[in-house]
Amino acid sequence: MRELVDIRKEIDSVDADIVALYEKRMKLAEQVAEYKIGTGKKVLDKEREKSKLEKIAGLASTDFTRCGVTELFEQIMAMSRKRQYQMLREHGITDEMDFVPVESLPVEHKKIVFQGVEGAYAQVAMETFFGNDTENFHVESWRDAMEAIKNGEADYAVLPLENSSAGIVSQNYDLLMEYDNCIVGEQIIKIDHCLLGTKDAQLSDITQVYSHPQGLMQCAGFLEAHRGWESISTKNTAMAAKKIKEDAKKNQAAIASRLTADIYGLKLLKESVQDNPNNSTRFIIVSSKKMYVRDAKKISICFEIPHESGSLYHALSHFIYNNLNMDHIESRPIQDRNWEYRFFIDFVGNLEDCAVKNALRGLKEETVKLKILGNY
The missing domain is CATH 3.30.70.260 (ACT domain)
Structure with a gap:
């Protein structure tokens, strides 16, 4: 049996050969890139790579090495492509992007739209990002907000994208692909949910709780502790608070912000009912203008x-x-x-x-x- 130290020395020698051959191959790849730059050919040639991998796999003597060399050469080819992409930029061949840099977001005389009604967390995010003196209006759905900036009715829309407890707002991810609007800013705000009821309600009176599905998820532990309560979804937490005011039933409560208690004249039955004390939501600022701050x-x-x-x-x-x-x-x-x-x-x-x-x-x-x- 050979000594381990001798085997490792031979491995080191083989590795050095592999490095030298890899560098030689990359130099040849650069020559290929020069040719493609001169002729305008694309870097990726999938059929050529597929044929090359099949040929290389055929050189292997076992199934194990066949699998290994295929994976190895996939990586070598991928690295070759990346070097060629670098060389395109070095030769001044770049893709034109329709995004325009600006020193700061234009906000004067701009109109902002958010989903929900007065007191919605989106309104809080909007005021935190833009200040309290903006011209704004609210719409019923997130799609309506995207339509408003698409049609020029608003300059910016404020949309929730992700909550630290309940995860992503999947519909807004899909809307980002559906519409040709772009993200120009973000605002993270702490979400402190309260249980709100009518002025004459007590905690023991509650049988129905209204909120946005995300709000209900963020307070799942609190709601599970009150098994007799029915959870009912609304389009917005502030809409839930508004409904409690309009229905005026003391068995109904809303999970919403403390701000909505003041706006709709509701009683604070319990504060901070969210499961995560650090519960936060990431809102994005969306515009129809393709711009970004420098x-x-x-x-x-x-x-x-x-x-x-x-x-x-x-x-x-x-x-x-x-x-x-x-x-x-x-x-x-x-x-x-x-x-x-x-x-x-x-x-x-x-x-x-x-x-x-x-x-x-x-x-x-x-x-x-x-x-x-x-x-x-």
């Missing part, structure tokens, strides 16, 4: 990928190769295509960054329907 530090994108093995892995590798930090990844089913998904990703960066441009070029070439949702 010092923006977060980018949101969405893409679809071919329904085949390794597609997501290869897409995400563009962030790793370009040293970009992903903050968040979410998937949503694609309508009319069972078990296929589109992916929403937030990552740190600015559209002017070279690394971002490289990553977006690679993603555009290798994914389906890449859409930049905003830089903010």
